Amino acid sequence: MIPVSARNIQFVGHTDQNGRGDGVQVMVHKGHAFIGHMFSDGFTITDVSDPRQPRPVNFVAAPPNSRAFHLQAHDDLLLTVNAPNIWVLQGYSDPNDYFRASITETFTKREKTFTAGLRVFDIAKPAEPPVHLQLRKNVRAIRSVSRRSAADGPQQQRRSAY
Numbered sequence: 001m002i003p004v005s006a007r008n009i010q011f012v013g014h015t016d017q018n019g020r021g022d023g024v025q026v027m028v029h030k031g032h033a034f035i036g037h038m039f040s041d042g043f044t045i046t047d048v049s050d051p052r053q054p055r056p057v058n059f060v061a062a063p064p065n066s067r068a069f070h071l072q073a074h075d076d077l078l079l080t081v082n083a084p085n086i087w088v089l090q091g092y093s094d095p096n097d098y099f100r101a102s103i104t105e106t107f108t109k110r111e112k113t114f115t116a117g118l119r120v121f122d123i124a125k126p127a128e129p130p131v132h133l134q135l136r137k138n139v140r141a142i143r144s145v146s147r148r149s150a151a152d153g154p155q156q157q158r159r160s161a162y
Contacts, residue, residue, distance in 0.1 A: 015054040017044045027073040032057070032126035034078055036069035041085055043068055045126055057127040063115035076124040084114040 017023055023035040023044065031049035042061040048054045062068040062080075065088050070081040121129035 013048075013050075013052045013054050015046055015056060017046065018056045018059065020044055020059070024069050025071050027071045027078065029073040029078070029123060030126050032123075034071050034073060034123070034126075036071045036080070038067065038069050039085070039087060041065075041067045041088075043071060043080060045129070047127070058129075060121070060129065065112050065114040066116070068119070073123065076122060078121040078123045078129060080119045080121070082115045082117050082119060084116070088112070 017035060017037075020037055020040040022038045022040055024038045025036040027034045028048065031047065033046040033048045033054065035044045035046060037043060040059075042059055044056050045058040045060070046054050046056045060068075062082055062085075065085050066082045067085045068080040068082055070083070072079045123129045
């Protein structure tokens with residue numbers, strides 16, 4: 001019996017993402033899947049141009065003690081959110097300790113630091129995205145964001161403050 005949630009879904013291919021089976025979010029762009037990881041502290045870039053044989057081509061690590069499992073792709077940009085890796089920062093010895101109380105009750109050990117903020121990657125060449133820009137947690141405002149695409153015509157600018 002096939003569950004209702006699996007209706008119209010067909011298994012095509014598989015990859016273990018080079019041993020990083022904790023992928024939680026996937027964005028596909030230009031024949032590559034960008035896979036954010038919950039515990040591997042970064043994201044994997046997988047060539048899916050042949051969906052029957054997906055092939056990991058790169059892993060981009062998050063900064064120390066940070067993870068980057070939230071991703072968003074648009075045009076040739078990939079946005080990743082840096083967040084604390086609570087598992088590492090707390091030094092849990094028992095996996096069940098992570099689930100015994102709320103995160104605010106258990107997030108007390110702060111000897112280690114992490115990097116919060118947003119990283120933006122240029123993914124025009126998906127297998128090797130260089131860091132384009134990083135916004136850190138102390139950034140109070142973004143003065144202007146410029147974007148341009150062929151459909152837009154002349155460069156347009158939007159202003160916003162957070």
